Amino acid sequence: xxxxxxxxxxxxxxxxxxxxxxxxxxxxxxxxxxxxxxxxxxxxxxxxxxxxxxxxxxxxxxxxxxxxxxxxxxxxxxxxxxxxxxxxxxxxxxxxxxxxxxxxxxxxxxxxxxxxxxxxxxxxxxxxxxxxxxxxxxxxxxxxxxxxxxxxxxxxxxxxxxxxxxxxxxxxxxxxxxxxxxxxxxxxxxxxxxxxxxxxxxxxxxxxxxxxxxxxxxxxxxxxxxxxxxxxxxxxxxxxxxxxxxxxxxxxxxxxxxxxxxxxxxxxxxxxxxxxxxxxxxxxxxxxxxxxxxxxxxxxxxxxxxxxxxxxxxxxxxxxxxxxxxxxxxxxxxxxxxxxxxxxxxxxxxxxxxxxxxxxxxxxxxxxxxxxxxxxxxxxxxxxxxxxx
Numbered sequence: 535x536x537x538x539x540x541x542x543x544x545x546x547x548x549x550x551x552x553x554x555x556x557x558x559x560x561x562x563x564x565x566x567x568x569x570x571x572x573x574x575x576x577x578x579x580x581x582x583x584x585x586x587x588x589x590x591x592x593x594x595x596x597x598x599x600x601x602x603x604x605x606x607x608x609x610x611x612x613x614x615x616x617x618x619x620x621x622x623x624x625x626x627x628x629x630x631x632x633x634x635x636x637x638x639x640x641x642x643x644x645x646x647x648x649x650x651x652x653x654x655x656x657x658x659x660x661x662x663x664x665x666x667x668x669x670x671x672x673x674x675x676x677x678x679x680x681x682x683x684x685x686x687x688x689x690x691x692x693x694x695x696x697x698x699x700x701x702x703x704x705x706x707x708x709x710x711x712x713x714x715x716x717x718x719x720x721x722x723x724x725x726x727x728x729x730x731x732x733x734x735x736x737x738x739x740x741x742x743x744x745x746x747x748x749x750x751x752x753x754x755x756x757x758x759x760x761x762x763x764x765x766x767x768x769x770x771x772x773x774x775x776x777x778x779x780x781x782x783x784x785x786x787x788x789x790x791x792x793x794x795x796x797x798x799x800x801x802x803x804x805x806x807x808x809x810x811x812x813x814x815x816x817x818x819x820x821x822x823x824x825x826x827x828x829x830x831x832x833x834x835x836x837x838x839x840x841x842x843x844x845x846x847x848x849x850x851x852x853x854x855x856x857x858x859x860x861x862x863x864x865x866x867x868x869x870x871x872x873x874x875x876x877x878x879x880x881x882x883x884x885x886x887x888x889x890x891x892x893x894x895x896x897x898x899x900x901x902x903x904x905x906x907x908x909x910x911x912x913x914x915x916x917x918x919x920x921x922x923x
Contacts, residue, residue: 544617659695709738
C-alpha cells in the first residue's frame with residue numbers, strides 16, 4: 535500500500551512540476567519521499583519552495599487522489615508509470631539534474647529488462663531531412679546493427695531524421711525507443727501510428743514520455759522532450775540540423791550531461807548542415823567521417839568486416855532473370871549515376887544518359903518500386919542504402 539501511495543505521489547509531483555522537475559526532485563531528495571511533500575504545513579512549504587510558493591496550493595490530497603485514479607486507468611490501458619525513486623527508473627536519467635520525476639512507458643517488454651545494461655544511442659536531426667542526411671542516417675544505423683554489442687536506438691518519432699532512425703533500426707533488428715512529446719496514449723504525427731505499433735510490439739522497444747494522458751503536441755512540449763532523449767543515451771548522433779533546431783538543443787543537452795556527441799559534417803552553404811558544422815567547430819561534437827571510425831569511437835566493434843559493395847552486382851542479381859540485358863544495363867547505369875550524385879533529379883539523369891524521358895521514368899520507377907532508390911516530391915533520387923548491405 536505504501537508503494538502505491540509513493541507512486542501516486544510521484545505521479546502527482548510529475549504533473550505539478552513537469553516543467554520545473556528540479557524543484558520536485560529537490561523536494562523528494564530533501565524529504566526522503568514524494569509522499570512527504572504532501573504532508574508539509576504551509577509554513578514549511580513557504581520555506582522550501584521560496585520563490586515558487588505560488589505552487590504550494592497544488593500540493594494537496596486532491597492531487598494525489600487524481601494521480602491514483604489516473605494510474606488505475608493506465609493499468610487498464612497497458613501503460614506503466616515509473617517514479618524517479620523506483621528500481622525500474624533508467625539509471626542514466628538519474629545522472630541528470632533535470633530528469634523527469636516520472637515516466638509513462640508503453641512496451642511489451644518487462645520494465646526490468648527494458649532498462650537492462652545495454653548501450654543506448656540517440657540518433658536525431660531535422661524534420662526536413664535531405665537525401666544526403668537520409669542516406670547517412672540509414673548507413674549509420676545499419677552500421678550500428680553490425681556491431682558486436684548491438685545498441686538501442688533512441689529518437690523522437692518525429693518526421694524526417696527520427697522516423698528514418700526508428701525504421702532503419704527495426705529493419706535491421708535493433709531495439710528502438712521513441713520519446714514522445716504527447717501523452718502516452720497519443721501518437722504524433724498521426725501518420726506514424728503504424729511505426730508506433732511496430733515499436734510497441736517489438737521486444738526491447740518502447741514508447742516513452744513524461745507527459746500525462748491528454749497532453750497535446752504543442753511546440754514547447756518538444757523542447758522538454760529533448761532532454762529525455764539526451765539523458766537516456768550514452769551518446770547522441772546529430773545527422774542534420776539548422777543553426778536553431780531541436781537536434782541542436784538535444785546535442786547541447788547531451789554535452790551538458792557529459793555524454794558523447796557526434797555530428798555529420800555537410801556543405802558549408804547547406805542550411806541543414808550548418809548546425810552540425812557549428813557543433814564540430816565549437817568542439818561540442820566529434821565529426822563523423824565514416825561508419826567504421828564512428829563505431830571505433832563508440833567502442834562498438836564490428837562482428838565482421840564486409841566486402842565492399844558492388845551496387846551493379848546487386849542490380850544484376852535482382853533483374854538478370856526477369857529483364858532483358860538492355861534493361862539491366864540501363865538499370866545499372868542509372869543506379870551508378872544516382873550513387874555518384876546523390877539528389878540528382880530525373881531531368882538531370884535524362885541529360886546524363888541520353889535516354890528519352892519515358893525510359894528514365896520507367897527505369898527509375900522500377901528501381902523505386904523495388905526499394906533500391908527513393909524519389910522525393912521534387913523528383914530527386916537517392917540510394918536506399920539498406921538494399922545494398
